[in-house]
Amino acid sequence: MKKEISNETKEQVFKLNARNRLDDLLKVAKSLRPVDSNVEQMILKEVSELKSEAKILGLTEFTHIASLVEKMGDANEMIPFYMKRLVVIALEELLEQVRHTHDIQKRLPKVHDQTLIEALREDHRQGGPKSMLIVDSDLLFLNRVAAILSEAGFMVEKANNGTDALRKVLDKSFDCLVINYEIYDTNGADFLSDLSEVMTHSLLPIVIIYNDEVIQTQVDSKKILADDTFVKQIELDPLLLSVQRIIARNERMKQQVYIDELTGAYTRRFFLEQLESLYKQENSKQEESTIAIIDLDFFKRVNDTYGHTVGDEVLKTFARFMQSHVREQDVFARYGGEEFILLFPGIDSKTAEKQLNQLREIFSKQKIAVSDDVDITQTFSCGIVEIKNEQLEVMTPTELLNDADIALYEAKKAGRNQVLVYHEGMQAKNHKYKILIADDDKLMRTKLFKQLAKGNWELLLATNGEEALSIAVSEQPQLILLDGWMPKLDGFQALQKLREDVQFKDTAIIMLTGNDSYEDIAQALNMGADDYVTKPFSIIELEARMNRLLIRKDLR
Structure with a gap:
């Protein structure tokens, strides 16, 4: 009479056989090349056969891992070569299962508490x-x-x-x-x-x-x-x-x-990230969007007449007004000072112009309390540029922002309290600005000087923070490129001293540094920097940012 083999014996035989077969498969898997399609299919077939045997014996852990290997390919496709490491890992795990009897669950990560x-x-x-x-x-x-x-x-x-x-x-x-x-x-x-x-x-x-x-x-x-x-x-x-x-x-x-601490609107940094993200999406979606730059009219008069506390209240009132009237997908941010910026995803310039004109009329009638018995009203001007599909491959986001700034400049020249859409006939103010470059790195100073000398700038050079302050006082530059780390007086200390001096309150300042720490960026912006550029950077992009800041300066 033939003696029946026990399940325990069958399992032992299976594991012995599987161990030998998996040893061989591992050697093959570790030497796989992209063209070894027949070998790859042989591995899948072997694992599938082992899985079937393990399933009959009730070896659920082995069956589960084998299924993972099967998912890496099928009867008609090769295992992609980049998945080779995965195949090796799975085969090693299968080998671990047949060499040892402990449950794989005991070796998987868990939470103690x-x-x-x-x-x-x-x-x-x-x-x-x-x-x-x-x-x-x-x-x-x-x-x-x-x-x-x-x-x-x-x-x-x-x-x-x-x-x-x-x-x-x-x-x-x-x-x-x-x-x-x-x-x-x-x-x-x-x-x-x-x-x-x-x-x-x-x-x-x-x-x-x-x-x-x-x-x-x-x-x-x-x-x-x-x-x-x-x-x-x-x-x-x-x-x-x-x-x-x-x-x-x-x-x-x-x-x-x-988040801008005063107004609760997004910061310029967040806006630029969203714009860059949308800019990438536009290439595939072919959907036009619009950028609007908004400036509160004669805002300096508010500060001079009623004080900065009232000025802050005007900024907060305007921000709350805009946030309550834009869509959830729109991005409304404080651009700096009394300027704000708005991104309308999926809206063309004609629609955006109509909406902003409606908001302009509504806000101009809104009363803002200055004291118990005094109310004031506030108007704004706006420049709009449409992100058209044909522009995407030839214009950077920063260049589009410059066009919106130019439209805003034209709205200001035309009498303020209006919305204008940018067109090619609009031109930026033609003026030779004084630019102060403060950097202790001679190579960087020379590079900036040579590149920027090609533009319409009058360039001044400083090698440290103290020298930068001295030149700024005597020459009154319209824009300062300030390195973050310099001897005698670092860029952050120089920035603080510049902003404490009333004559440099509205001077455009861009920090240049090799440190991209978010804490340093936040510190610079909070201390009054208008922009922050990390090295290495594109001269073209830097010039675009400089143009934008100088156009904004002309609007004040």
Whole structure:
């Protein structure tokens, strides 16, 4: 009588057989080349057969991992070469399953303190859910971490390679990015470098995860820019706490950088980021939009007659008025001083002109209390430029802003309290401005002087902050390019002294620095800088920004 083989024996035989087959498959997978289509299909077929056998034996963990490998290709398609690392990882995990009997669930990350999950969920219920992007080539780890973060109330998206991750970041705004340093189609340093090139203005917190402490030590010595770093571990409590803390800190920073403290409108920085984002979308959507620059008429008279407290109240009243009348998708920002800027996505200039004229008439009749028995009214002028499809490849966003400034200048010349749309017949004021370049770097001074000398400028040079102040007093430049870090008196100290002197209250000042710290940017803008440019920068863009500031100066 034939003795029946027990399930336990069948499982042992299967594991022994699978171990040998997987050893061979791993050797093949590690040497894969893009043209090895037959070999790739052989791997998929072998794994599929092992999966079928494991399913009969009830080996659910093995079956689950094998299914992941199957999803990487089918009977008619090759496994993309960039997914090679994923195949190797999955095969190694399958081999781990047949070599050891312990449950894979015991090796997956988890949260030790469940009250942490509940606390995070409550935070998201009160403050709104935060969005996360998790990037890791280890699909088991990726799925597990994503599941835990989702349970904690985060809105989670996943990517298993750098290419997909970069596309997702460009397509959508996230509150935090968690990325494994060793994703298979790139590494963390290269990914962050690519990210910085396409997101020069973004405040995106980044957490890096290393596979082991050796790699962490090696990479940390290279000073990779990240908000926090972790080594892969079973308990995710520290990671969850760090992510929540970093997002909260970033929200506070955004309030400082993106929201104007006085008026509650967006800042110029936020507006420019939104404009650049829309500008990219326009290339594919072919949808016209409009930019409007608004200036409160004779605002200096308000400050001189009633004081800056009343002037501030006028600015706040106007901001509240505009915020209550624009659409949710419109971007209304304070451009600086008494100037504001408005982006109308999907609206042409004719429609925008009609809407702004209606708002101009309504606001001009609104009473603003100066005292218990005195009310005043305020008007505004506006310049409009339409973002036309044919302009997108030949004009930068900054050049479009210059055209809106020119239209505003024409509205002021025509008597104020009106809205004008830019056309090619409009010209900026022809005037040779004095420009002071203050930079201790001789190479940078020489470069700026040679490039800007081609334009209609009278150029002055200073090598330190004290010299810059002295030249400013004697020459009265209309615009100052001020390096952030200089000997004797640094750029921030010079900026403060300039703004404290009433004769430089309206002088246009652009900070030039190699430090792109958001804290420094916020500090410079809060101290009175009109603009902030980080090195290296495009001379063409710098000139465009200088023109814009000088046009605005002419309007005062």
